[in-house]
Amino acid sequence: MAYTINELLKSINEQTNKLDITGEPKELYLPVEYCIKNGGKRIRPLMTLIACDMFGGNIDQAMPSAIGIEIFHNFTLMHDDIMDNAPMRRGKPAVHKKWNSNTAILSGDVMFAIAYQYMLKTPEKKLKRVLEVFNETVIQICEGQQYDMNFETLNNVSEAEYLNMIRLKTAVLPANSLKIGAIIANAPENEINNLYLFGELFGLAFQLKDDWLDIFGDEDVFGKKTGGDIVANKKTWLYIKAFELANKNQLKTLNEAFNNKTVHPKEKINTVKNIYLQLELNKLAIEQMNKYYKRAQDYLNKIKIPEESKSNLSHLLKMLVERKF
């Protein structure tokens, strides 16, 4: 392991800041630049570089695919925000709001192609495999997003269905971000597989923490209002568990809150959050996240490289479960 997390993040940010996306027509490329350079945690490209580095690979060889993955991730956000009619992204107007839907569709499409341009800079010996992994990821994310949209109009979504949706929509990308870094570093197949499974669990834990923060986060630290998922009737783990665990009265209250379209958002949030607390979902969600955390750690323990080489990934996982925003 040759680099610290901060060094890797610094390299990624240098790369994304100097990305040249200033072509013509500017109506196409300005939204791309706006989207990519508007921050974000850069977790996925970081995972690609960490995975490459921990198996002794040359991170310069993994950098193009890391950047490609980040551009691709931002493309999915741009299209998802249209579909979810989400007005804001990272504290700024989403592209479809700042410009319009057509702009967000087409600038998203070109971002997708730009992402592939970066993936194509992968060393030729690894190119086909890396592209196959990447492409499969893209397809799974589309499937996940479709399930998520389907769930909007369904009343009954099981925990298993929910987890499969989240796996596809959220967990496969970090898992394959790691995998791609490990492939480029010539890691052994069984270790690539362990890393993939670590990444999936990482993704599930990440999403659970996201859902928890949306309801129970400290608004001052979280940086935005809590309760957005409740207002939007979003099928989260908390939502699904609440319906599973609620008694008759609680069920009635939940149904009324989620189906009453005239209730004030503040009141709706309070009502639902209150039931969540009665059911101790604030604790159960953290327990569940810790299960994923431990299982992820188990896969990391299996990997036969010096412990110190795993410390970046171990540290990233810890930062994730402890994060407050």
Next chain:
Amino acid sequence: MAYTINELLKSINEQTNKLDITGEPKELYLPVEYCIKNGGKRIRPLMTLIACDMFGGNIDQAMPSAIGIEIFHNFTLMHDDIMDNAPMRRGKPAVHKKWNSNTAILSGDVMFAIAYQYMLKTPEKKLKRVLEVFNETVIQICEGQQYDMNFETLNNVSEAEYLNMIRLKTAVLPANSLKIGAIIANAPENEINNLYLFGELFGLAFQLKDDWLDIFGDEDVFGKKTGGDIVANKKTWLYIKAFELANKNQLKTLNEAFNNKTVHPKEKINTVKNIYLQLELNKLAIEQMNKYYKRAQDYLNKIKIPEESKSNLSHLLKMLVERKF
């Protein structure tokens, strides 16, 4: 040259008919199947196979990229129809009308990824180059579509600007469809280049004929109402030339017709078509198309392979200029 056009088309249609796009969630994949299996002339994949075949390549090696190109082309139609708010495609409701915009966005995205899946089946020796050509094409098509959308709100579009837009949006894909087939067949670089330039001119001629048919086509043969481009104020070669050649009175009539939002479509079409005929644009457009046709033929003549090996491409070009729908 081992195959006739009909044999190649038959193979393409066999492949597209047996495409397995029946995965889950079906809300994602049904629109993909609907779109791909709803016909189309299959000209672009045909060009890939013809190019491969004419240089003695194995068409089985070019088939996956041919299919990938066709899937990609259909993806662009699915997204373009949202952006252009076009209700129909090949005589059936467009995906965003039959389902909704979100479906057309996401099913389009997954089609884009499926297209890459097919491109990835290109023989490994040629893979990187073919993907680079393909990816560059995707980006150029996005740029062309953006210029086309920009033109909607511009009053003055020069012929040069128009031709650049059409080159990007329409001509680069047939040009690179040929190029990809020739690359797979190991054609010499200078011949690949001649073929590309042939393809670009083919594309320009194709678009001009499209525009001509939209106004001057025989409705019974054309299969749809003529004049759609006039009703939509679309900046076509005919539109741009009309404003260039019109005298003061004709200019006034054109401006009135295109800016009057209350006039009946039928009347608008008649008024504009009448001016086009006064300016002899029906003939000028065909003359212009024939110029492209001859220049394309010149590039084909330059290619140093037996004349009989060129006959498919020569025949395709001829079919194009003579087509009535």
